[in-house]
Amino acid sequence: MLNFIKNRITNYYKKASIQYIISISFTIVAVVGMIVVGGTLYLRFFNSTEEMVSKNNETIIEQVNINLDSYLRNMMKISDTIYYRAIKKADMAIENIDMEMDLIYEANKDNLISITLFSEYGEIIASYPLEQLKSNIDPRENEWFQNAKNRKENLHFSTPHVQNLFYDPNYKYTWVVSLSRAVEINKNGKMSSGVLLVDMNFSGIEQICKNVEMSKNGYVYLIDRDGEIIYHPRQQLIYSNLVKENNYEAAKYEDGNHMEDFQGNKRLVTVKTVGYTGWKLVAISPISDITADYHEFRVFAIFIMFFAIFVLISINMFVSSKIANPIKALENAVNDFEDGVVNLNIPENGSYEVQHLAKAIKSMVNQMNLLMENVMKEQEAKRKSELNALQAQINPHFLYNTLDSIIWMIENENYDGAIIMVTSLARFFRISLSKGKNVITVRDELEHARNYLTIQSIRYKNKFTYNIDAEEDTLSLTSIKLIIQPLIENAIYHGMEYMSGDGDILVKSYRNEDDLYIDIIDNGLGMPEEVLDKLLTSKITNQNRRGSGIGLRNVHERIKLYFGEKYGLEIYSEPDEGTTIRIHMPCIEFNSIREEK
Structure with missing residues (x-):
């Protein structure tokens, strides 16, 4: 039923003129606005009146309490006088x-x-x-x-x-x-x-409680701590069961104002405890007394609202007629453009804004096709530039430190170690260059990581061990170049450097249905949750001078740029428990794609 009504209204608006839509829409907004403003003012007036009555009741009952307290104190003084001065x-x-x-x-x-x-x-x-x-x-x-x-x-x-x-x-x-x-x-x-x-x-x-000026039907009564009535203006009627009072519930109330519904009538109840006795003064103000004068205010407010709505409707009709006709003509021209008309006859009349819009549409039609083509080319170029820039940020410190280590080994006649490092360094840079390719096989990417680990394990004098575990069916899949090595570098510098020989790094690749996963796992220091939340989201302004220069976020963005938003990095870590960084990519056979140049 609701869908049917919604469809009818939608179809009706589709067939209505723009002048009618503007008039009706502005009128509805005006009516709703006036109702909201009027209702808000009315509620505010009601709440203010209720608050004023509440404060007035508190003042009255406080004065009664003072008088009653003075009376009871006088009786206590009489008792003290007899006891201490006579008995x-x-x-x-x-x-x-x-x-x-x-x-x-x-x-x-x-x-x-x-x-x-x-x-x-x-x-x-x-x-x-x-x-x-x-x-x-x-x-x-x-x-x-x-x-x-x-x-x-x-x-x-x-x-x-x-x-x-x-x-x-x-x-x-x-x-x-x-x-x-x-x-x-x-x-x-x-x-x-x-x-x-x-x-x-x-x-x-009785006189203290009786001589109280309340609202028309308001009154004050006094009860003991158990709710038994001490004074009530209708005490005889209550004792005769002709009238009832909510005195036992009032005994449970804390001092202050309370709203209650008693015998179908809403009442404002103000309670004050009398010192020394535990008695309670209870002031009753029926809400009907508070709202008794609201009728005149309500009639006046409704009259003002209807008058304002009438004025707004008249203004809306006049303004909509001035706006509608030029826009309607412009709409017809836009319809022609949607139908594929190249040379549009767009009328330039109406207000200045409509004329300017007509000229802008003419200019837009002439440039749109050219702009779209340029945008496509620029976006593609930008995407490739970002990929190339991200993967080209290799920190020269790694090369300098590795060469220093090779020189040191040669000077100390450790030729076998120097040969291993030179060989690994050559293979490392051969895969890094990869003839300008952006994608390589998982096998080559893992080999690149192995060479890097070999160099670093020698440099760090076997402070950590490493292992590469790859499922056979993942080796021929496609990987972006230089995504594992920055993550291993991060694990070494932030996880292994401060350990004393117990470090362990595991690189493992595996697939799950159509998804490829490569995990870099270390048993280093780990990271707290607040650091993890910022690693892949915080803007990088300075590259890590000891890392590769690519960083976690750069690898994350490269994967997203190439494969889509659902892929990238996932990080799992706890302090003193180690860190796992998971690379998530789709399973794509390397031979099935055309290599990017």
Whole structure:
């Protein structure tokens, strides 16, 4: 189906005029561009608004946290004052602390419900203003009492609950948050443990969280470390199961902003942990509040986009009509040229660029055939020049060093060694010259390598051994001249020179189906991977003054130039493991090709 639609569109465009194509194409580009720009601006506006709301929520919840922290600190100061200035200084066997409790309560009565000191057995030692426990109440069974006894070094805040310890003469059911701590009580010099309880009026916490200005449907609620709700603006509805809140999941959130999907509504949730208590402030902002004012912006943006598209379409139609007609005439002339017409009648009208193009086409037609012929000749000449230049780079240092070695042998009356070196040198240069041929047999190329190895093994006083292993059916195949010797030279100078007589070089030729391989293997120092990656790719600016002057990359390029891109050199090496350089060429019988001159 897709191919059918694609073919229909392609055929339609083939039959359409250039004016129509230019108009439609520019219009499509304009429409897509406007949609992309408009969409980008819209998303940017949306993200900016969301980011602004996130920062605003963080600011609000930080302020609430400061107020709540101040409130809790004040309660902690009350607890510290009673403990350190009254309880610790008094001998409870003969003294009481009623006056101190009265003073502290009166100074903070808007935030306090009661202050009570219990013995470790749950008995009241001192209490103000409520003093009489209910008959069926055992303080030791309450969580705040157990927390204080079990973790003596800390202050403990309970979740909100109705004050149910004391008889209240006013019969009020007051919601409180209990602050409890373990204390030491002195009785006649003997220390015993007890629990100090400060019941805070929950309305203070409620007012701090309630007086927060959020978005239209936004709100702040407070939970403990386990996710239990301490304050919520819809607390009664939640307790009645008429409304649900995601408070247990919010308890798992880290401080900061989070996106959540709760009951099908996306919400921005901002969390802040309250110090000392482990409570968490949670600010909720429905995404619908954030996007409530987007409708007007969206309508305005769409109007601007349609207006810009209309203007662009009008401009495209006008410009395309001015361009299309001269180009159409030029197209007809090009069609004639494609049909083989030599003397073209190319109209020179339209804009300056079209006129210039018409003149250029005329000049191109007159010169094309000549240029093509010249290019073919130049490329062939260049290719041959590169081959000849690459294989002609023989370093004279090898010749000088070899002649010096021959002279030294003669002076030391080592005539047999001198004869071997002279003979090998003569054979070496005879094959190197090869009557100007660029290709020789594998047999001759291996013989050339053997002569070179003979000379070098004598020069280096048998620091290495060598062996040439060639399959019989490879000897009559075709090889480029002077490709093995540079690789052996590289193995000697970079692999054998620093060894102490344990060097070994193996040259082996073999075939695999239609491919010829010649491996030069040494057990030298090897190379790391980063060096291998550069050997055949890095540009050579200075030839190796101790090598042949041809180098690995030159051999690689010569093989590619002559046989194609799929052939060339492959290098395998590891530090301290040696190096293998593999020559890859096609299997071509030497007698089946015409020798290059």
